[in-house]
Amino acid sequence: MTSKFTLKILRGIRGEQYWEEFELSLTPSANVVSSLMEIQRNPINKEGVRTTPVAWEQGCLEEVCGSCSMLINGKPRQSCTALIHSLIQEYRSSTIVLAPFTKFPLVRDLVVDRKQMFESLKKVKAWISVDGTWDEKEKGEKISPEVQEALYVLSTCMTCGCCSESCPQVNERSEFMGPAAMSQLRLFDSHPVGSLQKSERLHAALGKEGIAGCGNAQNCVRVCPKNIPLTESIALIGREATKQAFREFFSLPDA
Amino acid sequence: MSAKEVIVVGGGLAGLAAAMKLAEQEFHVKLVSLTKVRRSHSVCAQGGINIGINLKGEGDSPIIHAYDTIKGGDFLGNQPPILEMCMAGPAILRMLERFGCPFNRTLEGNVDFRRFGGTLYHRTAFCGASTGQQLLYSLDEQVRRYEAEGRVEKFENHEFLRLVQDEDGIARGIVMQDLYNSNLIVLKADAVVMATGGLGVIYKKSTMSTFCTGAANGRLYMQGMKYANPEFIQIHPTAVPGEDKMRLISESSRGEGGRMWVYGNSSKTIEFPDGSVRPCGKTGEPWYFLEEMYPALGNLVPRDIGSREVLRVCELGLGAEGKPQVYLDVTHLSPEVHHKLEAVLDIYQKFTGEDPRHKPMKIFPAVHYSMGGAWVDWPAADDPDRGARYRQMTNLPGCFCVGEAEYQYHGANRLGANSLLACIFAGLVAGVEVPRYLNALKKQHTDIKEIHFQGALQEEGEKRSSLMNRKGPENVHKLHDELADWMLRNVSVKRNNEDLKKTYEKIKEIRERLEHISLDDKGSILNQTYTFANQFGPMLELALAITEGALRRNEFRGSHFKPEFPKRDDENWLKTTIATYDPVRREPVIGYEPVDLRHLDPIKRDYTHAKKVEPTLKNIPTNIQLPL
Numbered sequence: 001m002t003s004k005f006t007l008k009i010l011r012g013i014r015g016e017q018y019w020e021e022f023e024l025s026l027t028p029s030a031n032v033v034s035s036l037m038e039i040q041r042n043p044i045n046k047e048g049v050r051t052t053p054v055a056w057e058q059g060c061l062e063e064v065c066g067s068c069s070m071l072i073n074g075k076p077r078q079s080c081t082a083l084i085h086s087l088i089q090e091y092r093s094s095t096i097v098l099a100p101f102t103k104f105p106l107v108r109d110l111v112v113d114r115k116q117m118f119e120s121l122k123k124v125k126a127w128i129s130v131d132g133t134w135d136e137k138e139k140g141e142k143i144s145p146e147v148q149e150a151l152y153v154l155s156t157c158m159t160c161g162c163c164s165e166s167c168p169q170v171n172e173r174s175e176f177m178g179p180a181a182m183s184q185l186r187l188f189d190s191h192p193v194g195s196l197q198k199s200e201r202l203h204a205a206l207g208k209e210g211i212a213g214c215g216n217a218q219n220c221v222r223v224c225p226k227n228i229p230l231t232e233s234i235a236l237i238g239r240e241a242t243k244q245a246f247r248e249f250f251s252l253p254d255a
Numbered sequence: 256m257s258a259k260e261v262i263v264v265g266g267g268l269a270g271l272a273a274a275m276k277l278a279e280q281e282f283h284v285k286l287v288s289l290t291k292v293r294r295s296h297s298v299c300a301q302g303g304i305n306i307g308i309n310l311k312g313e314g315d316s317p318i319i320h321a322y323d324t325i326k327g328g329d330f331l332g333n334q335p336p337i338l339e340m341c342m343a344g345p346a347i348l349r350m351l352e353r354f355g356c357p358f359n360r361t362l363e364g365n366v367d368f369r370r371f372g373g374t375l376y377h378r379t380a381f382c383g384a385s386t387g388q389q390l391l392y393s394l395d396e397q398v399r400r401y402e403a404e405g406r407v408e409k410f411e412n413h414e415f416l417r418l419v420q421d422e423d424g425i426a427r428g429i430v431m432q433d434l435y436n437s438n439l440i441v442l443k444a445d446a447v448v449m450a451t452g453g454l455g456v457i458y459k460k461s462t463m464s465t466f467c468t469g470a471a472n473g474r475l476y477m478q479g480m481k482y483a484n485p486e487f488i489q490i491h492p493t494a495v496p497g498e499d500k501m502r503l504i505s506e507s508s509r510g511e512g513g514r515m516w517v518y519g520n521s522s523k524t525i526e527f528p529d530g531s532v533r534p535c536g537k538t539g540e541p542w543y544f545l546e547e548m549y550p551a552l553g554n555l556v557p558r559d560i561g562s563r564e565v566l567r568v569c570e571l572g573l574g575a576e577g578k579p580q581v582y583l584d585v586t587h588l589s590p591e592v593h594h595k596l597e598a599v600l601d602i603y604q605k606f607t608g609e610d611p612r613h614k615p616m617k618i619f620p621a622v623h624y625s626m627g628g629a630w631v632d633w634p635a636a637d638d639p640d641r642g643a644r645y646r647q648m649t650n651l652p653g654c655f656c657v658g659e660a661e662y663q664y665h666g667a668n669r670l671g672a673n674s675l676l677a678c679i680f681a682g683l684v685a686g687v688e689v690p691r692y693l694n695a696l697k698k699q700h701t702d703i704k705e706i707h708f709q710g711a712l713q714e715e716g717e718k719r720s721s722l723m724n725r726k727g728p729e730n731v732h733k734l735h736d737e738l739a740d741w742m743l744r745n746v747s748v749k750r751n752n753e754d755l756k757k758t759y760e761k762i763k764e765i766r767e768r769l770e771h772i773s774l775d776d777k778g779s780i781l782n783q784t785y786t787f788a789n790q791f792g793p794m795l796e797l798a799l800a801i802t803e804g805a806l807r808r809n810e811f812r813g814s815h816f817k818p819e820f821p822k823r824d825d826e827n828w829l830k831t832t833i834a835t836y837d838p839v840r841r842e843p844v845i846g847y848e849p850v851d852l853r854h855l856d857p858i859k860r861d862y863t864h865a866k867k868v869e870p871t872l873k874n875i876p877t878n879i880q881l882p883l
Contacts, residue, residue: 013780027498029606034498040784041732043775052776055783057290060464061500062602064388065294080499081605107435108781115411118291122403127396128355132279133683133883140352142364152357152383155392156598159293191355 010099014106021046032079055109066158071099076165101165120181124204128194154187156226163220176213179220179230186233205241260444264415266292268678269658270450271394276686278401287410296464300387301505303379304675306344315376317341322870327373328666329813333851335635336663340680343881354393370510373557373670384598419711426653427700437779441708443700446689453625453659459739461622462503473793481650482834483662484627486804491623492561501621506671509554513585516541517573551865559668559814562620582615626665629656637876647685657681667813683882727771731788755806800834800843
C-alpha cells in the first residue's frame with residue numbers, strides 16, 4: 001500500500017470553481033473528514049503553495065446527521081464513513097476526487113445549501129397534525145412491531161441529499177422534489193394517525209413536484225446510505241394517490 | 256400588552272421542545288442554529304429515553320426513577336427539578352407517541368423498554384439504536400408545521416455571538432453571524448432561550464458532534480452568566496477511537512446483554528470495590544471484570560464507574576491486544592437482539608471493517624457529556640416565592656437556558672438515557688416559564704434605545720477585525736490540539752492537583768498565544784477558520800473554569816475522581832460549584848452554593864449489592880404542575 005495519497009478537490013464558489021490537489025500521509029483509520037481536518041491544520045497544496053483551508057460540512061461523524069455529503073470519486077455519499085484505505089483499494093488509485101453536490105446551490109468548496117430539501121418536507125406536510133402538546137393521559141395507540149419497523153426504516157432518512165444528487169430527474173428543468181420527500185410522504189401516510197391527513201398530502205404527491213417526476217432510474221436506492229426503499233415508496237404513493245384521486249373525483253366522501 | 260417574540264438559540268431536542276411549546280401558545284419564535292436543526296447533536300443519542308412508567312410489570316415509577324437519578328448523580332443534583340422531570344416522563348412519552356415517534360414495540364403493540372445503566376428496571380424506551388435521531392425528528396416535524404404556519408422563523412447556519420442587554424441588564428436580543436457570508440446581524444426579542452448543547456470539542460476528540468464547542472456558553476459566561484459544576488464531565492466507557500472523533504457505542508449494547516471483558520491474568524491483582532484484593536481472572540480466559548466487581552449491576556454500572564474500571568484494567572497492562580482498549584462483546588446475542596442494535600453495530604463495522612456480530616468490539620472511554628453548565632433557577636412548586644422567580648432562567652434576566660448547556664438534572668454523573676428526557680422536559684418548562692416572564696416584563700424591546708443593539712454589534716465587528724488582522728506564527732488548530740491533549744490527559748477520568756495546576760497555566764499560555772495567530776483564510780464566504788478561531792477564545796475560558804473547578808474540589812464524587820482524595824466528602828463538598836468570570840483578571844472566580852436535598856438524604860452510592868428498593872421521597876409538594 002502507498003504511504004501517501006492525494007485528495008483532488010473541486011473548490012471555489014459558483015462560477016469560479018477550480019481543482020486543487022493535496023498530498024497527505026496515509027494513516028490506518030483515516031477517512032475523508034480526518035483528511036480534510038489535516039488540510040485545515042496545514043493548508044499547503046501539492047505544489048507546496050500555502051492556500052486557504054477547504055470548506056466542508058460536518059456534524060456527528062457517525063453517519064446519522066446527514067451533514068457531510070459530497071461526491072467522492074463521483075459517487076454521492078457521506079464523507080465520515082469514507083475510509084481512505086478502502087477508497088484506494090476499491091478504485092485502485094491513490095488519488096481521491098472530492099466535489100460538491102451539483103443539484104443544490106453551491107456555498108463554497110464542498111458545501112452546498114440543501115435548504116430546498118427541508119422546504120419540500122413542508123410541501124408534503126411531513127408531520128402528524130396533533131392538537132397540542134398537552135397530556136391526553138391515556139395510553140397511546142397500539143402499534144405492531146411490524147408496522148413500527150416499517151415506519152422506523154423510513155424515518156431514518158437524514159436528509160443527506162444523496163438520492164436527489166443521483167437522480168436524473170432532479171434538475172433545473174424539473175420541479176420534482178426528489179425521492180426523500182416522497183418517502184417522507186409515505187412515512188406519514190402510513191402512520192395510523194398521520195394517515196388521517198392523507199388527502200392533504202395528495203396534492204403534493206400528484207402535483208408537478210410529486211411522483212410524476214420520477215423516471216424510475218433507481219439510482220436513489222443504490223446510493224441511499226440508510227438503505228431506505230425509496231423507489232418502493234414512490235411506487236406505493238402512486239398507487240394510493242391514484243385510488244384516492246379517483247375517489248375525490250367522484251366525490252364520494254366516505255368511500 | 257405582553258411581548259410575543261422569543262429567540263431560541265439551538266435546534267436540538269431542548270431548543271425544539273421550547274420552540275414548539277412557545278409556538279403552540281402563538282408566540283413568534285426566531286430559531287437560530289449553527290446547522291439545519293435536523294442535524295443537531297441530539298441525533299447522536301442512541302440508546303433511549305428513561306420513563307418511569309412501569310409497562311413491564313416491575314413496579315417502576317417516577318419516584319424510583321428520581322431516586323436512581325439522584326443517587327446516580329452522587330447527590331450533587333438539586334432534587335426538586337429532578338423529581339419533576341421524572342414525574343413528567345410518562346406524559347412526555349405519550350406526547351412523543353402522538354407525534355409518531357417510532358418507538359420499538361412489544362408483541363402486544365405497547366412501547367417496549369430496555370435496560371440501561373444505574374438501574375435494575377427496564378425503563379428505557381427506544382427506537383432501534385438511533386433514539387435521539389427519532390426523537391429529534393419528531394420535534395423537528397412539529398416545529399416545521401409551525402414554521403409553515405409562520406409562527407417559527409428559522410435562522411439556520413447562523414451563530415450566536417452575544418446577548419444584547421439593556422441598561423438594566425435585561426436580555427433584549429442577540430448578535431448573530433450568518434456563517435455563509437459572515438454578516439453580523441442583530442435579532443431583537445424580549446426573551447432568549449439558549450439551548451446550545453455540550454462542550455466536547457474543548458477535548459477535541461469526544462463522542463460529540465463538531466458543533467459542540469461550548470462557545471455560546473463561554474460567550475455568555477464572559478458576559479456575566481454564572482456557570483455551575485464545570486468540573487463534572489462525563490466519560491462514556493465505550494467508544495471507538497478514530498482519527499477525527501471518538502465514536503460512541505451505545506450503553507444499550509450492554510442493556511441488551513453485551514459483556515465487557517479482557518483476557519485474565521491471575522498473576523496480577525486488583526482491588527475490588529469491597530476493598531478485597533483479588534487476582535485479575537484466570538490467565539488466558541475471558542475476565543468479565545465488571546460482572547465480578549459489581550455482581551448486581553454488572554456491565555450496567557453507571558458510566559463514571561465503568562470508565563474508571565476500564566482505565567484501571569488497561570493500566571494493569573490487561574488491555575485487549577496489549578493496547579489501551581477492552582472488549583465489548585455482543586457476539587453471543589441472538590440475531591433479533593443484533594437487529595435492535597443494528598444502527599450502532601453497522602457504524603462499528605463501517606469504521607473498523609470488523610463485524611461485531613462475530614468478533615468482539617474493541618472500545619475505550621471517551622469524553623461524552625457535560626453535567627455542568629449554565630446556572631439556572633428552579634423555584635420548587637411549594638416555595639413561597641415560586642411566582643416571583645422563573646425556572647430555567649440564568650442569572651441574566653430574560654436569558655433562559657435548557658438542555659445539556661445547563662446544569663440541573665444530572666448532578667455529578669448522568670445516568671444513560673436521562674439526557675433526552677432532561678432536554679425535552681427543560682425545553683417544555685422554558686416554554687411555560689418564558690410566557691410568565693414576558694407577562695411581568697414592563698418594557699418591550701421596541702422601547703429599548705437602539706444604542707444597546709448597535710453597541711453590541713459594533714463590539715462584535717471590532718472583535719472580528721482584530722481576529723482577522725492578527726499576524727503571528729501560531730495556528731489556531733494546533734493550539735486546539737495542544738489544549739485537547741492537556742485536557743484529555745489531566746482533566747478527564749482521573750485528576751490530580753499537581754497536573755491540574757499545570758494545565759491551568761498551560762491554558763492561560765495557549766490563550767496568550769491565541770493573540771499571535773494568523774488565519775489561513777481572511778475571506779468572508781463560509782470562512783470556517785475564522786469561525787473556529789472566534790469560538791476558541793470562549794472555549795478556553797470554559798476550559799479554565801473546568802480545570803479550576805476540578806482543582807478546588809478535593810474529593811471523589813461521580814465523574815470527578817481524584818485519587819489523592821479517594822472518598823466522597825459530604826461535610827465539605829456537598830455543594831454546587833459556581834464559576835463566574837472576572838473580566839479584569841480574566842479568570843474564573845469559584846464560589847459554592849448548597850445543594851437542594853429536600854426529598855432524599857444522601858446515602859452511600861453503592862452498586863456492589865444493589866437490589867430493587869422501594870424508596871420514599873419526602874416533602875413532595877402537592878401542587879406540582881407539569882409543563883404538559
